[in-house]
Amino acid sequence: GxxxxxxxxxTATEGAIVQINCTYxxxxxxxxxxxxxxxxxxxxxxxxxxxxxxxxxxxxSSFLSRSKGYSYLLLKExxxxxxxxxxxxxxxxxxxxxxxxxKGTRLHILx
Amino acid sequence: NAxxxxxPKFRVLKTGQSMTLLCAQDxxxxxxxxxxxxxxxxxxxxxxxVGEGTTAKGEVPDGYNVSRLKKQNFLxxxxxxxxxxxxxxxxxxxxxxxxxxxxxYFGPGTxxxxx
Numbered sequence: 001g002x003x004x005x006x007x008x009x010x011t012a013t014e015g016a017i018v019q020i021n022c023t024y025x026x027x028x029x030x031x032x033x034x035x036x037x038x039x040x041x042x043x044x045x046x047x048x049x050x051x052x053x054x055x056x057x058x059x060x061s062s063f064l065s066r067s068k069g070y071s072y073l074l075l076k077e078x079x080x081x082x083x084x085x086x087x088x089x090x091x092x093x094x095x096x097x098x099x100x101x102x103k104g105t106r107l108h109i110l111x
Numbered sequence: 112n113a114x115x116x117x118x119p120k121f122r123v124l125k126t127g128q129s130m131t132l133l134c135a136q137d138x139x140x141x142x143x144x145x146x147x148x149x150x151x152x153x154x155x156x157x158x159x160x161v162g163e164g165t166t167a168k169g170e171v172p173d174g175y176n177v178s179r180l181k182k183q184n185f186l187x188x189x190x191x192x193x194x195x196x197x198x199x200x201x202x203x204x205x206x207x208x209x210x211x212x213x214x215x216y217f218g219p220g221t222x223x224x225x226x
Contacts, residue, residue, distance in 0.1 A: 041220075
């Protein structure tokens with residue numbers, strides 16, 4: 001089975017940097033997703049990590065350590081529109097393995 | 112391309128009534144999924160399909176049935192609605208090429224209230 005933990009809520013200030021952590025315990029782990037979900041809207045894809053290390057994509061970066069079962073999403077130069085929930089999700093190795101979502105981290109951005 | 116669409120967007124049911132939620136995708140994706148999202152519970156998988164004519168149970172399948180008669184459509188049925196099924200329902204699809212990174216594309220959601 002797979003178990004995913006991430007903080008329930010976080011608060012940060014506009015213009016600052018915030019790191020959202022995700023730890024997972026899984027059998028047959030293949031890769032890890034981050035999705036963004038604004039209130040009342042559908043989740044949208046942010047990033048996918050399969051190798052150890054940092055993947056940078058504009059203001060957002062995602063890190064993975066397979067040996068530690070750990071990932072983080074780093075958001076730089078925070079903007080008010082970044083107020084949203086951020087969902088960590090793990091992917092299994094087999095074709096029919098389902099993606100398992102964490103409960104999400106609600107990020108509040110203060111002016 | 113419309114992506115993933117869901118109908119209806121909002122519905123109120125009485126306990127015991129039945130209904131069907133429709134999901135459609137125009138991306139020629141093989142895999143389709145139905146999730147429910149409740150406060151504090153995150154996204155939970157109800158049923159999924161890895162191809163036309165196939166369905167499989169997810170984490171919380173009880174009280175729901177699904178059908179995938181056409182590749183582009185995935186139907187979620189509630190035979191006898193219960194208040195515990197009050198939730199936001201999301202449909203998603205992914206390419207299903209058998210390789211990693213099955214990025215899921217989500218529909219806008221259906222808000223269901225069961226009284």
